[in-house]
Amino acid sequence: xxxxxxxxxxxxxxxxxxxxxxxxxxxxxxxxxxxxxxxxxxxxxxxxxxxxxxxxxxxxxxxxxxxxxxxxxxxxxxxxxxxxxxxxxxxxxxxxxxxxxxxxxxxxxxxxxxxxxxxxxxxxxxxxxxxxxxxxxxxxx
Ligand SMILES: [Zn+2]
Numbered sequence: 159x160x161x162x163x164x165x166x167x168x169x170x171x172x173x174x175x176x177x178x179x180x181x182x183x184x185x186x187x188x189x190x191x192x193x194x195x196x197x198x199x200x201x202x203x204x205x206x207x208x209x210x211x212x213x214x215x216x217x218x219x220x221x222x223x224x225x226x227x228x229x230x231x232x233x234x235x236x237x238x239x240x241x242x243x244x245x246x247x248x249x250x251x252x253x254x255x256x257x258x259x260x261x262x263x264x265x266x267x268x269x270x271x272x273x274x275x276x277x278x279x280x281x282x283x284x285x286x287x288x289x290x291x292x293x294x295x296x297x298x299x
Pocket of ligand 1: 194
């Protein structure tokens with residue numbers, strides 16, 4: 159079923175603009191600390207490990223595995239199709255991201271399943287990262 163209203167666009171902050179600009183290009187990135195090389199997400203000004211304020215942008219593969227999820231039925235917003243599948247995905251680079259699952263029925267979800275990023279358009283011509291089953295997943299169901 160098509161959504162009645164376009165999904166709301168992200169609202170980048172000074173810290174998250176690099177992340178959302180990459181998403182708009184359909185690239186998934188994270189901050190890598192210049193002081194200790196630790197990847198971090200969500201974007202923030204300071205490294206939680208070494209307190210460095212210096213960082214660079216690192217492109218990520220966009221693959222990972224399902225850590226946990228929730229099936230949301232309420233409260234409903236016209237911008238989403240229900241149920242909304244909210245997931246915590248452990249990316250292969252070692253950081254965890256909050257996202258939505260797409261292209262899967264809730265009964266087919268399994269913890270640890272391999273996932274791959276996709277990009278869903280929002281209002282204002284922006285995009286958000288979502289994850290669906292990885293077509294390269296060779297683990298038998
Ligand atoms: Zn650091």
